[in-house]
Amino acid sequence: MEDCCRDSLLIHLPSLLLLLQLPAGGSAGECLPSPSLLLGGDITLPCRVSPAMDVENMELRWFRSKFSEAVFIYQNQREQREEQLAQYRGRTSLVKDFLTQGDAAVLIHNVQAFDNGLYTCFFRMGIFYEEANVELKVAGVGSAPQVHITGPEEDGVRVVCIASGWFPKPQVQWRALSGEKFLTFSETQAQDSEGLFTIETTLVVRDSSSGNVTCSVLNPILGQEKAMTIFIPEPFFPQSSPWKLAFMVILTVLMLLLLGAVFYIMREHTAKLQETQEWKKLHREKEEDQWIKEEALKARGKAGQDWRKEKFQALSVSLDPESAHSSLAISDDKTSVTFKDSPKDTGDETYSVLGHEDITSGCCYWEVEIRNAEEKSEWALGVCRRGVERKGWYQECPGKGFWVVGVYDKKVFSLPDNSELLVPVPHRVGVFLDLKEGDVSFYNMTDGSHIFSFPLAPSSETLFPYFRLREGDVSLTICSGDICDQEGTVGGRKRQGREAEKKKHFMHHLT
Template sequence: MEDSCSCCRLCHLLSLLLLVQLPNWASTEEFQVLGPPEPIVAVLGGDAILPCIMSPAMDVRNMELRWFRTTLTESVFVYRNQQEQTAEQTAEYAGRTSLVMDLLAHGEAALKIHKVQVSDNGMYNCFFKMGSFFEEASLELRVAGVGSAPQVHIQGLEEDGVRVVCRASGWFPKPQVQWRDLSGKKILAFSEAHTQDADLLFSVEATVVVREASVGNVSCSVLNPVLGQQKAMAIFIPEPFFPQASPWKPAFAVSLTVMGLLLFGAGYFLYREHSVKLRAQQTQKNLRLAKEEDRRIKEQAQKAKDELQAELGKSCPPDLTVSLGGRRPGSPCLLRMCCFSGQRKAAYKAAWRKALLYPDWRKEQFQALSVTLDPGSARGHISISHGNTRLTFEHPGGDDLYSVLGHEGIAAGRWCWEVEIMSGEKGEWALGVCKEDANRAGWYQGLVDKGFWVVRWVETGHFTYVKSDTVVPSEPSKVFWRVGVFLDYSEGDVSFYDMTAGSHMFSFPQAPFSGTLFPYFSVKCGTVSLTICPSESDSLGHPAALHNSCPSLKETLKSSGEGLGSGSEEGEVAPGADSPLLSRDLGAVTP
């Protein structure tokens, strides 16, 4: 019996405990906090209400409620223990916030912000906490303010129109400006600028250029994009304000364009003429420099000859100065002359590379090359005869070149050979050396960069192509009867001498050779005969003597009217008379 009573009392106790815990279990149920789905719009200076709702609905008066901006410490309003906690509130919201108490028992909490400022614009969070469980929601407050009405006035003239300016201030957020004409058609703004003052309110200045007098009135409207409210002002522009259109302006513009084109054309023409003139002046300058250089060389040669003649005159007493024909072998004067000539020759041999005179002495440093023409290399209608040593050609004219190579190739050593030229009035010819693989087909020019080292004779004188843009002319009246070609392969030197006058014609700038070189001969027009003078070396290795097929120096002088003195006799020649130096100088001795 007692046991049954004890069991009954225990059951009643457990039931009582369960009833006591029911409110606690209900209070710890989870909930959600919901904010408004759309931004809340508030007007500057007015009030804004930021509501939050608990779901499911329940009494929130005993909860902790908090509104803050970014973090919990940036509190806008704090409610706890059923009263406002001002100590945790941010200073800028002090005295401007309050809680709407009427709806707390129904699960709704709303914060009211008084005297809304621009700084209140932005995002907020509402925070609900019960016990250890809390929840929050976000909401946006958009602050908007309508400022002053726009002020519109004419600022001045610009670009065939009238500039109109519109100004407004005290707007938030940044306002939109729109220009319209009398018919309501939009006009594009010329410029638009926005600024903010210390209260973060916007001021705007917009300008437009009205170019048509028919527009008449124009209006400027300033719109708040948040509130959708706008303020506008119109202005009437009198027609006299618009510049009068001149019918001459299009014609003037066309005339100016044509004049500009004409000036450009004239400038271009003058530029081309100036360029041509400069090139012609440069060409004349090059020709003048070349002539001066040639004259300087000739003057040096003449000076050397005059000095030698003067020294020879001192060596012979006046009473012994007679013609070569009257001087007997062994004469003291002739012996002194021969001795002096030997000294001169020794000095020449010591520096023969730098000397441009005495080609017959120069031949002692070179080996005579017996050149024969290679008929297999001939190009064009030319005739080869006399044992392949003579080239003859007769042609009325044209642009083609006819050429032939020597049979002997040169890849080393120092060699020389002589060529006799017989040319008509309009004969054109060239001679020298060229590379084995040089292209001689068709019409071509003998250029160094194409493998040719040649001198060429035309009607106005000889010249040579050193480079493709350089021409070295000679005296138009000069005619070469016998030309000597001197080739020093190891030194890269090609020189040409007038063997009749014993003078230097031309030397190419020294440059190393490569491959095999061949004697080169070409003709272009007129009546031309090129004869290679054969040579024979004596036992002492002296310069080669010429065969009868080429005229001797004495025959050449006789044919040109430069005979020896009146007392000369053939066969009675003084020792050393075969020296080119003596033959040139003694021919001028007066009886």
């Protein structure tokens, strides 16, 4: 740039030292000599043009190591946030009091350790520009060191010192009671999410006459130091056989206790695993027996007739509009439910309606057809007790008085544990309620396959058919007797070919 341009727009930025004291526990400490600042306080980065002039119409940019890493941008007489780094959004502001006098300082709020480093102030007006640098040094004093003995080490005693919450990386030193420094020790360091350092250093003390040892941690910028002293009794050193014997005995006992605990946990885990496997085996055998019985009964029944209808009485179900959620629309014949408008699933509402018929005894069934099911459609159906809580969001589980299955994300689940059932998504579901045996079962009425069964505890409470929607344009329609018989007959013809091949196998089990 030409000399005249530099003379007219020259920036003077003094070096800046920011001092933070970080006391143990992360709370703010006392201010250090000026300039000083508590953790989470504010700091002003000065920037001035010389000679003084009005900079309201200039472009001002504060950035870190790269021009694109913007801390603050002032352009067209307002703050620009499009290029601003995420960690500075909401934490920076322009000091506008002296813009007409050439002073364009930027205030950084809630200063953190990662704010440490070099900043560049950049001015531009037309084709002329200038920049200058300022270094921000952040310093913090963390917790006092914690020193403890961890055990014998070769021919000495191992002592560990830990200090956290320091910035920048502190200097660690071990000293004996005489003031002599230990030169040989190990050290590890780590930084937390806020950039503060945790230091762990290990010293092996071999001289039993040392008595006290001191671990000191020093902030290299502030010159502040925190220290802790620990006394090492002479019997702790390896040459003292009584201490060594006691330590070995204690260590052996601890190891035996640990091994015993591990053995107990493994035995309990093995027992639970065996119990789970036995339960799964019994459950699988029960399902296989039920499937064989179902297929055998279907083979013996009339062609196209659902075998379950021989035992269960068809229940004529109608929807109760007074029990419906305000977002649901009930058809005039009270057999179909859908949404009035497509709702947005916020997760805090459950849209349900009950059947008008109460069920207190016997065996009955009804069929429900699922229409307009889309990929994101969610629905559930089953039975519930009289007087269950159905306001807002509620849990559909047997403990709360609900026995339901449903579809979500094109998968079938049993509620409430959301266990995925590896069965096809049904388009017509039969709900078979047996209050004599204490069972409610769900079947795919298109192919006659079993979906899921719940055991029902003996109870004198009244049950009601239950229907629930959550998302999509899906509708649930209760089939009338004629419609279901017709659709069942069609399904029966489609299955006759497959069932003929299985018939011999099923009849064999009956005999």
